[in-house]
Amino acid sequence: MTAARTKAHLQRVGLDMIAEAGYEAVTVEQIARAAGVSHMTFFRHFPTKQSLVLEDPFDPAIAAAIAAQPPGASALARACRGVRVALDAVSLPEEDQVRIRVRIGASTPSLTAGIWANTLATQVAIADALSTLSPPYESRIAAAATIGALTVAVLEWGTGPADRRLKDNLLEALNVLDPLDPLDPLHQSEHSR
Amino acid sequence: MTAARTKAHLQRVGLDMIAEAGYEAVTVEQIARAAGVSHMTFFRHFPTKQSLVLEDPFDPAIAAAIAAQPPGASALARACRGVRVALDAVSLPEEDQVRIRVRIGASTPSLTAGIWANTLATQVAIADALSTLSPPYESRIAAAATIGALTVAVLEWGTGPADRRLKDNLLEALNVLDPLDPLDPLHQSEHSR
DNA sequence: TCCCCCAATGTTAGTCACTAACATTCTTGT
DNA sequence: ACAAGAATGTTAGTGACTAACATTGGGGGA
Numbered sequence: 001m002t003a004a005r006t007k008a009h010l011q012r013v014g015l016d017m018i019a020e021a022g023y024e025a026v027t028v029e030q031i032a033r034a035a036g037v038s039h040m041t042f043f044r045h046f047p048t049k050q051s052l053v054l055e056d057p058f059d060p061a062i063a064a065a066i067a068a069q070p071p072g073a074s075a076l077a078r079a080c081r082g083v084r085v086a087l088d089a090v091s092l093p094e095e096d097q098v099r100i101r102v103r104i105g106a107s108t109p110s111l112t113a114g115i116w117a118n119t120l121a122t123q124v125a126i127a128d129a130l131s132t133l134s135p136p137y138e139s140r141i142a143a144a145a146t147i148g149a150l151t152v153a154v155l156e157w158g159t160g161p162a163d164r165r166l167k168d169n170l171l172e173a174l175n176v177l178d179p180l181d182p183l184d185p186l187h188q189s190e191h192s193r
Numbered sequence: 194m195t196a197a198r199t200k201a202h203l204q205r206v207g208l209d210m211i212a213e214a215g216y217e218a219v220t221v222e223q224i225a226r227a228a229g230v231s232h233m234t235f236f237r238h239f240p241t242k243q244s245l246v247l248e249d250p251f252d253p254a255i256a257a258a259i260a261a262q263p264p265g266a267s268a269l270a271r272a273c274r275g276v277r278v279a280l281d282a283v284s285l286p287e288e289d290q291v292r293i294r295v296r297i298g299a300s301t302p303s304l305t306a307g308i309w310a311n312t313l314a315t316q317v318a319i320a321d322a323l324s325t326l327s328p329p330y331e332s333r334i335a336a337a338a339t340i341g342a343l344t345v346a347v348l349e350w351g352t353g354p355a356d357r358r359l360k361d362n363l364l365e366a367l368n369v370l371d372p373l374d375p376l377d378p379l380h381q382s383e384h385s386r
Numbered sequence: 387t388c389c390c391c392c393a394a395t396g397t398t399a400g401t402c403a404c405t406a407a408c409a410t411t412c413t414t415g416t
Numbered sequence: 417a418c419a420a421g422a423a424t425g426t427t428a429g430t431g432a433c434t435a436a437c438a439t440t441g442g443g444g445g446a
Binding site: 147 | 267268269305306307309310312330333334335337338339340341342344345346349365369370372
């Protein structure tokens with residue numbers, strides 16, 4: 001069996017078991033056996049048990065959109081506006097499996113901790129994108145604040161009603177840090193400065 | 194030996210060993226033996242190995258100062274101004290041991306992850322304090338952004354030059370989220386609204 | 387078609403963080 | 417001095433994760 005198939009199979013089986021019994025109640029050994037492999041194969045595909053749930057590749061489009069923001073605004077505002085642009089361009093997965101993973105992560109304390117840890121790479125990428133126009137310290141602060149807001153938005157989406165769109169949650173979060181004109185709440189980020 | 198003394202002794206010995214050899218290179222067993230106790234005693238005083246480095250009690254004064262902020266400003270602004278007031282009132286420890294702990298945490302990836310996890314309780318407290326005047330969602334976003342900024346400020350302080358004051362780092366971070374009048378950059382938080 | 391090669395997987399034996407159950411010692415008030 | 421409770425020790429275990437080495441299976445070249 002090809003490597004990608006084995007990995008996908010492990011994740012499907014593992015998420016099923018965890019969704020049913022809870023993250024702590026399922027051991028890696030059990031997941032591996034249920035998927036018909038050994039625990040070593042599990043760890044060859046997922047570096048940690050956490051990563052089965054939390055694995056989330058960073059999208060470089062976000063950093064690019066932030067770096068492309070025009071000068072004249074604070075680092076925080078540029079970060080928020082860049083993310084808005086990226087949200088318009090990229091199509092979010094919004095698949096059911098993502099929602100399940102977020103729900104598991106939000107309801108398991110040890111995983112919620114891991115979620116914040118997972119954002120570190122994104123945080124650094126955003127800070128780098130900001131630092132072309134702002135001092136490094138301000139860039140790091142703005143990046144951390146932005147990531148914090150977005151992470152809460154994702155967690156809230158995962159635990160909220162199923163018909164709520166992730167994108168709406170994210171835009172609302174950005175609005176807290178960088179308020180748009182309330183009369184024209186959307187479609188302004190690309191044109192305002 | 195009284196419990197508090199044993200705990201302090203374990204922490205002193207453990208931080209010494211970790212500062213010298215690195216967090217991953219020192220086992221709990223080694224710390225316990227060096228302190229003249231068994232590993233069970235270690236875990237009776239520190240729930241995890243991480244907590245030896247990261248343990249940091251939440252100061253309720255911060256939440257109180259935020260809750261006392263006057264209405265008329267955004268949740269984010271009230272959070273920042275409340276923290277500024279709390280920083281004026283409370284005297285920060287600023288001891289060498291704190292700096293050592295932050296330095297260890299900042300330079301050890303698995304601990305940096307734990308630092309973010311440790312802020313969760315504070316984040317919830319701030320969100321609660323904000324939610325008396327703002328909707329819960331906006332409160333959670335603002336709390337996450339504020340905590341994110343403050344955490345970066347602490348990490349930066351821990352790795353930066355030794356004569357830099359923690360308070361200055363924190364105020365500068367708050368300034369990124371809630372800019373003060375640049376002509377009167379300090380001493381304004383208590384009077385502005 | 388055969389074979390070989392290498393990627394994917396298995397086996398085994400460990401380390402380390404952490405826990406449960408129970409035994410032991412030390413301290414402290416009376 | 418003497419119980420009673422707090423602090424600590426012992427032992428045995430679980431589970432995540434790693435290192436070293438053995439094994440298999442399928443696809444490309446001869």
